Amino acid sequence: YPMQCSALRKNGHVVLKGRPCKIVEMSTSKTGKHGHAKVHLVGIDLFTNKKYEDICPSTHNMAVPVVLRHDYQLVNIEDGYLVLMDDSGDTREDLKCPDNELGKEIEDKQQREDFICVTVLKAMGEETPIGIKSAKD
Structure with a gap:
């Protein structure tokens, strides 16, 4: 199900690069001259334990796995x-x-x-x- 990027929390779950991940790190950068605040997500794949990273605008929706x-x-x-x-x-x-x-x-x-x-x-x-x-x- 979709969830706004800014509503995600550490230890929650998110889909990164098409894989279900547990969020292990999360930081928000301030708004620049152009655009939105950005959220930097680091997640560990629930099944392979690989690390994935993504940066997205805080107002965008991210997929959250059930x-x-x-x-x-x-x-x-x-x-x-x-x-x-x-x-x-x-x-x-x-x-x-x-x-x-x-x-x-x-x-x-x-x-x-x-x-x-x-x-x-x-x-x-x-x-x-x-x-x-x-x-x-």
């Missing part, structure tokens, strides 16, 4: 894919286990514990696991 978080119970890991179950009992097997620290942590905990909650971040048609928590009763 970012959703969803918790799933980890059932298993099969062929590098996570088998996840949501609250209603539906399972999905379309998310790859990330090959980073989080992925290793998911695999380690899956071997040691029986109940793990995986938080999945979804934005602009992409999804990725971003965190886990143990849910020992």
Whole structure:
């Protein structure tokens, strides 16, 4: 959805160079002789952690991605894919286990514990696991 540049905030989300990003830095420059105040945005891609920058007039609209978080119970890991179950009992097997620290942590905990909650971040048609928590009763 569109949002005026001046209304964006640090730690909020914005689309930079066509990618959903979390705003990590933001500064506004004063109006010059000609034109508008400019907003300098620095964002980190939610999925690739790449850094993107953009400068836009403060009165212009920027696209803001709809970012959703969803918790799933980890059932298993099969062929590098996570088998996840949501609250209603539906399972999905379309998310790859990330090959980073989080992925290793998911695999380690899956071997040691029986109940793990995986938080999945979804934005602009992409999804990725971003965190886990143990849910020992």
